[in-house]
Amino acid sequence: MTEPLFTPPFPQPTRNKxxxxxxxxxxxxxxxxxxxxxxxxxxxxxxxGRGQLMYIANELPLVDRILKGGTEFPKHRELVxxxxxxxxxxxxxxxGEDWEHQRAMINPAxxxxxxxxxxxxxxxxxxxxxARVDGMDRTKPINIDAMMTxxxxxxxxxxxxxxxxxxxxxxxxxxxxxxxxxxSHSASMLGLYGLPSRWFERWSERPANAxxxxxxxxxxxxxxxxHAGDPAPHKDILQSLIEAQHPQTGAHFTLKEVMDQVATIxxxxxxxxxxxxxxxxxxxxECAHIQERARAEVMAVAGDAQLTPAMLKEMGVVRxxxxxxxxxxxxLAFFPRExxxxxxxxxxxLVPGAMLVVAPWLTQRNKDNWACPHSFDPDRFxxxxxxxxxxxxxxxxxxxxxxxVGAGFAQQEVMTVIADILRQYxxxxxxxxxxxxxxxxxxxPRKGMWLMFEKLAN
Numbered sequence: 001m002t003e004p005l006f007t008p009p010f011p012q013p014t015r016n017k018x019x020x021x022x023x024x025x026x027x028x029x030x031x032x033x034x035x036x037x038x039x040x041x042x043x044x045x046x047x048x049g050r051g052q053l054m055y056i057a058n059e060l061p062l063v064d065r066i067l068k069g070g071t072e073f074p075k076h077r078e079l080v081x082x083x084x085x086x087x088x089x090x091x092x093x094x095x096g097e098d099w100e101h102q103r104a105m106i107n108p109a110x111x112x113x114x115x116x117x118x119x120x121x122x123x124x125x126x127x128x129x130x131a132r133v134d135g136m137d138r139t140k141p142i143n144i145d146a147m148m149t150x151x152x153x154x155x156x157x158x159x160x161x162x163x164x165x166x167x168x169x170x171x172x173x174x175x176x177x178x179x180x181x182x183x184s185h186s187a188s189m190l191g192l193y194g195l196p197s198r199w200f201e202r203w204s205e206r207p208a209n210a211x212x213x214x215x216x217x218x219x220x221x222x223x224x225x226x227h228a229g230d231p232a233p234h235k236d237i238l239q240s241l242i243e244a245q246h247p248q249t250g251a252h253f254t255l256k257e258v259m260d261q262v263a264t265i266x267x268x269x270x271x272x273x274x275x276x277x278x279x280x281x282x283x284x285x286e287c288a289h290i291q292e293r294a295r296a297e298v299m300a301v302a303g304d305a306q307l308t309p310a311m312l313k314e315m316g317v318v319r320x321x322x323x324x325x326x327x328x329x330x331x332l333a334f335f336p337r338e339x340x341x342x343x344x345x346x347x348x349x350l351v352p353g354a355m356l357v358v359a360p361w362l363t364q365r366n367k368d369n370w371a372c373p374h375s376f377d378p379d380r381f382x383x384x385x386x387x388x389x390x391x392x393x394x395x396x397x398x399x400x401x402x403x404x405v406g407a408g409f410a411q412q413e414v415m416t417v418i419a420d421i422l423r424q425y426x427x428x429x430x431x432x433x434x435x436x437x438x439x440x441x442x443x444x445p446r447k448g449m450w451l452m453f454e455k456l457a458n
Contacts, residue, residue, distance in 0.1 A: 003289045005375035008282070008328060009434045010365075013037045020049070020193075028189055030438035030446075032333055032361055040366055040373075044346040050194035052078070053354040055345070058366065060392045062345055063358050066337060070401035071096050073337040076355050078191055081201070082184045083441075085208035087267060088260030099402075104247045106261055109240035112159060113409040115309040121158040122413055123307055125151050126420045128164075133425070133453055141430055141450035148277040148417075148449075149174045149270065155413055156269035160262065161218050162234035169214045176207035177271060183207070185440040212263055219262055223255050237265060265406075272331035273410050275442050277417050278449045280325040282435060283376050284418070285427040285451050290378060294318050295422040302419065312415050320378035322414050326396040328376060333361035333439040335398060360395050361439070369393035426454040 011033045018026065018036065027034045039045065045056035057063055066073050074095035083093055091102040112118075129151045136142055150170040157165040183204035190197035219238065226232065226242045241258050245251065253261065284291040294317045301314045312318070335358045339350045350356065365373045369389050370380070380386050397404040404410075421427070429452065435445035 003287075005372055005377050006283075006287050007372075007375045008286065010328075010374060010437060011035065013039060024189065024193055027192075028186065030440065031185075032437070032439040032443070035362070040362055041368060044348055046348060049192040052192045052194075053351055054192070054357060055339070055348065055350060055354060056357045056359055056362070057345065058359065058362050059346070060363070060369070063363060063395070064392065064399070066356060066358050067335070067395065067398055067402070068400035071099060072340060073356060074340065076336040076338040078188055078355065079336045082188050082204075085184075085201075085205045086180060086211060087264040088256065090257075090260040090264040092264045092268065101247060102261075105244040105253070106241060106265075107405075108244065109237045109265075110405050112235070112237045112240065113406065115408070115412055118155075118159055118409065119307070119309055119412065119416070122155050122416045123420070125154040125158065125164075126417055128154065129417075130420065130424055134455075136453075138453045138455065141433070141452055143448040143450050144281060145278055145445060145448040146171070146174045148281075149177075149274040151417060152270040152274040152277065152413065153266075155273075156266055157215075159269070159409075160237045160266060161215065162236045162238075163218065172214055173211055173270075176210040177267075178207075180204050180207040180211070181440040181442070211266075212259060215262060215266065216259065219259055220255065223258055227252075238262065268404070269406055269409070271442055273413050275329065275331040275444055276322070276325055276410065276414050278445065279329040279437075279443075280321055280414060280418055281421065281427060281451060282429070282445075282449055283325060283328075284321065284422075285429045287376060288428070290317070290321065290376075291422065291427060294321060294418065298419045298422055302423075304423070307416055307419055309412065312412060312419070315415060315419065316382070317378065318415050318418050319411070320381045321418060322411055323381050323394070324376060324378040325414075327364045327370075327394055328374075329437060329443050330360040330364060330396040331442045332396070333443050334359045358395075361443075363393050363395060366393065424456060426456060428452045428454065 011030070014036045016036060017038070018034070023034050042056070043059040044062065045058065047054040047056065057066055075093055080093045087093060091099065091106055094102050129147060132147070133142065150165070150167070153170055153173055154165040157163055183200045187197040187200035187204065190200065222233070222238055223242055232239050241253060241261050244253060284294065297315055297317045302311045337356045337358070339352050339354045339356050341352050343350050363369065367373050370386070370393065381390060397407040433450060435449055436447065437443050438446045
């Protein structure tokens with residue numbers, strides 16, 4: 001007998017579009033809560049605020065054109081401004097020729113994310129997490145939200161700096177990023193409606209500085225050592241960034257520029273993965289039959305041996321859980337770009353400077369693209385009928401020239417976490433428990449993620 005599909009929580013869209021005032025108050029809490037039924041099937045939407053005109057492209061050819069256009073559709077200035085206190089002018093926020101030069105300079109650094117090199121770091125970080133769980137009271141639900149942030153931040157910390165991340169610094173990062181998201185989101189909402197946002201922009205600087213302060217001493221010491229002619233203590237991402245040279249002038253990054261790139265890689269390398277880990281473990285907790293299939297696969301492939309990249313390649317169920325989690329809960333629900341010049345898309349004449357949004361949250365939940373789009377069904381990624389949609393309508397890592405270079409790293413990381421946890425624990429949720437997803441900079445549970453961990457017999 002086939003198990004019924006589980007539909008995890010998401011904001012139920014209203015039938016009709018809300019008034020501008022109502023959208024403001026709901027959007028103050030979360031972007032995805034503003035959406036209404038037609039948002040999920042429209043080809044091209046238009047939202048008029050007092051301060052910003054926004055278009056939402058949901059038709060697949062338009063999505064493809066925008067994402068593959070690369071520098072033709074730059075990152076929107078509101079996104080750049082909102083993230084500036086944390087990541088400055090880095091490869092994520094830069095546009096045009098500046099982005100091309102930065103991308104060329106940082107590309108060699110990602111050689112340090114090769115699967116065989118990073119796998120031991122991931123295994124060690126997950127082992128540290130499991131040791132913490134072992135020491136907790138497991139008769140009660142455990143909030144894994146901050147714990148997944150620690151795992152993901154520890155992994156990227158080891159990859160970036162060749163250092164482990166302690167609990168104290170992990171707590172600073174988790175708390176500060178939560179505040180940064182809140183203030184940055186509020187500033188964006190006010191800007192969209194043409195209201196003064198400077199106070200929230202200034203308030204976002206303090207948590208951004210707290211996050212950068214965690215790794216600033218490491219970066220400064222290594223940067224100063226390199227420019228003093230000292231031998232490199234480690235060959236890692238940080239060292240590659242310090243040694244990188246401009247493709248035309250041969251100049252190195254300044255200290256501030258290295259800090260900006262480090263902050264970007266750290267943010268992209270831990271926050272998005274932490275979100276995916278959190279939602280993946282929740283989905284498995286709700287679906288015992290899929291959890292058991294995944295556990296049986298892990299045991300058949302790896303047994304009690306330490307995980308390797310070759311083992312992960314054989315874990316199709318675990319990989320599909322990763323992909324389906326990203327379809328339902330893409331960490332970045334919206335990709336805001338800017339209309340560069342007058343142009344026509346479908347029946348609309350786009351205004352230069354307006355925001356042009358591609359929304360993985362919508363594209364990946366569109367019933368025209370996917371059957372049962374709001375349900376958790378990892379097996380859909382093995383269905384030949386979905387082959388075209390997997391290529392066209394699954395875009396959590398974006399697409400085209402600005403595709404996330406850390407996609408493979410993230411997949412290996414999340415699969416390692418899932419596999420190692422399933423070997424030791426059975427996950428579940430208390431009856432009636434439902435987390436609430438909210439979308440600010442990333443999609444995270446509003447009040448944490450509380451799961452039950454039952455130790456498996458050896």
